[in-house]
Amino acid sequence: MEPESPESKTGKPGGITTKPGVTTRTGVGLLEKAREESLALKDRALDEAKAYKDPQQTQLWKSIFRVSHERSDPRNRSLAVLSNVFLHLHPAKINRDAVRYGFTWGMGGITFYLFIVLTFTGVLLMFYYHPTKVQAFRDILYLEHDVPFGKLLRNMHRWAAHLMIITTWLHMFRVVLTGSYKRPREFNWCVGVVLLVLTLLLSFTGYLLPDDQLGFWAVTVGTNMARATPMFGSEGPFGPQLGMTPFNDVRFGLLGGSIVDSNALLRSYIWHCIGIPLVASIFMAVHFWRIRKDGGISGPAPVMLESEMKAKKP
Amino acid sequence: MDWHQLWKITAAPDNIPIVAMLFLVPFFTWLGLKQARENDRLIEQLERDPQLAKTHHRKTLPWRPGWARELHVWPFLIRIEFLAAVIVTVILFVWSITLDAPLEEPANPNLTMNPSKAPWYFLGLQEMLVYFDPWIAGVVMPSLIMVGLMVFPYVDSNPFGNGYYTIKQRRFALGMFGIGWLTWIALIIIGTFIRGPGWIWFWPGQTWDHNAVVFDKNRDLHDFVGITSMPAKIIFGAIVVGLFYVLAGLLLHKLMTWNGFERKLLARTSLLQYVMFQFFAISVLIALPVKIALRLALNIKYVWVTPWFNV
Structure with a gap:
């Protein structure tokens, strides 16, 4: 609506104008005019506010x-x-039976949700954590005792990680039981296997970061196995014959040194926070995209009868 | 019976997930098998009654004419996803408030943890170190398992059970996956609940003795037949491993031709699919339990000894 002062003689819409011709009783005229104009403004505001009652408009x-x-x-x-x-x-739209969680168990979706939870809590943890031998362990103590909700934050990150591995395995188990890896979803199953491995690696690289005995020895045991890689490990079959030593083999590359030390901590940190999440995100995008492209989730599909088996296409 | 020891292992915060798996895996197995049984009953009924098979909607789920085949994702799927997210968040909060993440002493390269265990999901690999040299347990087996999993959909030529639970139509594939899945879980359970200091076998409830020494006399297979010279050992081991592959292959072939239905499925399988399947099934699914049994029951360390590698 257009607010217009009733005394406006200029005919211009919307403007609060002074009247140049009127010189007598100036004080009273101005006061009245101001009151009328403010009333008009109020009406206008009320009118406009009505339109906001429906925020969707x-x-x-x-x-x-x-x-x-x-x-x-x-x-x-x-x-x-x-x-x-x-x-x-x-x-x-989806098949009416596809929403049955008795069929899907919801494990794939929960796994993705846990990845989001882990990213969120992980970013918050990064604000308090330095990946150095001097600081790392103290940062964990600081998180546990001084940072508001720091302990809860760390606990959530830890348990969400464990839960994510459980849900990933159960998701795989369901896909096998329902035969969902079959044509045309073979490739997506392979992407899923890669994601499973990446999930395990994410968890494993995070294990070292508190820099405590638990992580240190778990990673020591884990990377010692890399020493035995055939051909690329200093103690693996055909490794020494190919010139592998503890200072140039695959374990050295993983740790950034011949022992689990500050370089290993830094490498672990970067793989954990940047490298693997990046790669995993790409694979996740493909995984979800392919679900759609392969025709949505596999079932619950109508059962097939043995008498209906067709001969294999040549 | 040392209940305290058992409690200490079970209640270790990092072991909670594997304790949870002890309940979750049977529950979800039951949930899947229940639906499989229902579907199998329906399949039998429809096989008997071809007339019904023509008109039946072929699911055990309810269906009435006039019902829409499809639902709107918004809100019927989104609300389930939202609820699931809320429930998982609540579980996580309760879990995180009641149970603290473990934190040991600061890392100390001069003080070895005993036992020094990997996180529970890698204990299967660590336990494999008992039965194989590190290059097999740590590198070759994990790679074979990974590639084997990826090969799985390409060698399974069975067209049945695509998108529905069934046992009847997929006995062989489910059996094979079941062996691998159970072996993996069993290895983790052994690694978590049974292995103590020095990676020695302590039954659940037995006290962990940090001074325990086990005088296992590990022998290699060739010791049983009294072979001493290296060339003979190499040849003997190669023959044994070759024989193992042949026998295991025959066993699998026997299972794949068990009845008419299985033979029909085999007829659809290409030669490449067959060979690939045999290789991965023998090398992982059968070799692993066999080697575990040889080691635990007969204390056999290696079956094939060479100057370069031992199997």
């Missing part, structure tokens, strides 16, 4: 959410998914 809302969330309209329900970057990996 505001410009701000419409700029963020392109689609009206009118529930009864099926087209909107589809668009709610399709026009949202966080939901767009979903199709608009």
Whole structure:
């Protein structure tokens, strides 16, 4: 609406204008005019506020959410998914049985959610952690005793990591039991195997970071095995014959030295916080993308009868 | 019976996940097998009644004419995902508030932890070190397991059970995966609950004795037949390993031709698929339990000794 002072003679809309011709009773005229104008402003504000009662009609809302969330309209329900970057990996509609968690156990989704939880808590932990021999262990003590909710933060990161391994394994177990790795999803199964290995490596590289006895010896045992790599390890079959020593073999490359020390801590930290999460994210993108491209989740599919087996295509 | 020792192992915060697995794995196995049994019953019923098979919707799940085949993801899937996220978050919070992540003394290269154990999910690999040299247990086996897993969908030529639980139609594939899965879990359980100081076998409830010494007389297989010269050892070992592959291959072949249905499936299998499957199944699924049994029951360390590597 256009607020207009009733005394405005200029005819210009919207402007609070002074009247150049009027010179008498200036004080009273100004006061009255101000009161009238403020009343008009109030009316205008009230009027506009009414429009804000429905936030979905505001410009701000419409700029963020392109689609009206009118529930009864099926087209909107589809668009709610399709026009949202966080939901767009979903199709608009799925088979009515595919939402049964008795079939999927929800393990893949939970694994991804745990990855997000781990990223979030991990970034917070990084604010308090220095990957150096002098600082690392003290930082953990600091986290546990002084940082507000630091202990909770560290515990959550630890247990979410363990939980993620459990859910990854159970996800794989379900995929085997339902035969979901079969055509056309063979390649996605392979991507999944890589993700499984990356999950284990993420957990393992994090194990060293507190720089305590537990992590130190676990990583010592783990990397000692690398010494025995055939051909690339100083103690592996055909390693010494190929010129491998403790100072140039694959274990040296993993640790950045011949013992688990400050370089190993730094390498572990970078693999844990940057290297492996980056690679895993790429594989995850492919994994989720392929679920859609391979026709959504595999079932629950209608059962096939033995009498219906076709001969193999040549 | 040392309950305190058992409690100390079970209640170690880092062992909680594997204790949880002791319940989770049977529960989810039951959940999967229950649906498999229901599907198998339906399959039998439809095989008997071809007329019904033509009209049946072929799921054990309810279905009525007129029901929409598809649901909107928003809100029917999103709400489940949201609920799952909330539940997992609550579980994590409760777990993190009640149980602290372990923190030992600062790292000290001069003070070896005994036993010095890997995190529970790697204890399978660490336990394998008992049965194989590090290059097999630490490098070759993990690689074979990884590649073997990736090969799995390509060698499984069985078209049945794609997207539904069934045992009847996939006995062989599920059996093979089951062997590997159980061996892996068993190795982890041995590594967690049984191995004590010096990686010595302590039964659950037996007190860990840090001064315990075990006088195992480990022998190599060739000692049983009295071979002493190196060339003879090499040849003998190669023959034994070769024989093992042949026998295990015959056993697997026998299973793959068990009945008419299995033979039909085998007929669909290409030569390459067959050979690949045999290789990975023998090298991992059968070799691992066999070597474990040889070591634990007969104290046999190596079956094939050469100057370069030992198996």
